[in-house]
Amino acid sequence: MQGDVGERYAYPDLRLLITSHKLPITNHGTIMTAPDLAHQKCKPCEGGVSPLTPQEITRLVQQLDGWEYRDGVITKTYEFRNYYQTMAFVNGAAWISHREDHHPDMTVGYSRCRVDYSTHAIGGLSENDFICAAKLDALFSL
Numbered sequence: 001m002q003g004d005v006g007e008r009y010a011y012p013d014l015r016l017l018i019t020s021h022k023l024p025i026t027n028h029g030t031i032m033t034a035p036d037l038a039h040q041k042c043k044p045c046e047g048g049v050s051p052l053t054p055q056e057i058t059r060l061v062q063q064l065d066g067w068e069y070r071d072g073v074i075t076k077t078y079e080f081r082n083y084y085q086t087m088a089f090v091n092g093a094a095w096i097s098h099r100e101d102h103h104p105d106m107t108v109g110y111s112r113c114r115v116d117y118s119t120h121a122i123g124g125l126s127e128n129d130f131i132c133a134a135k136l137d138a139l140f141s142l
Helices: 014-020 034-038 054-061 083-100 127-141
Strands: 068-070 073-079 105-108 112-117
Touching: 034 127, 054 068, 054 127, 073 127, 083 105, 083 112, 083 127, 112 127
Parallel strands: none
Antiparallel strands: 068 073, 073 112, 105 112
């Protein structure tokens, strides 16, 4: 039968292991990675949804390159050679934020930009924060 766990997964109980640990998985049954997160779309979040647990945050932040969980946000500082490159990145981040309707706090300097994500509507982190973080990192592979 199509969709049977035994057919879709080389190790039939892998899906149980993944879902019991609440690791994000793709439709193909593999553990979601940063490139997979970058292809996801943010879901509307207007409260009433629980923030991610510390265990979920730890698993997701490990999938991102250079991001840290600190003081209730995920954060990363991007370094650039000059102001022009910094502003190009900021404009790219603004475009992603607008398309995803999920906006970070940003601190911009001449050759760096710190990005902090959290989902204010739920008072913590949501998967949207990690999706947008992965999309920002993907800007460098275009």
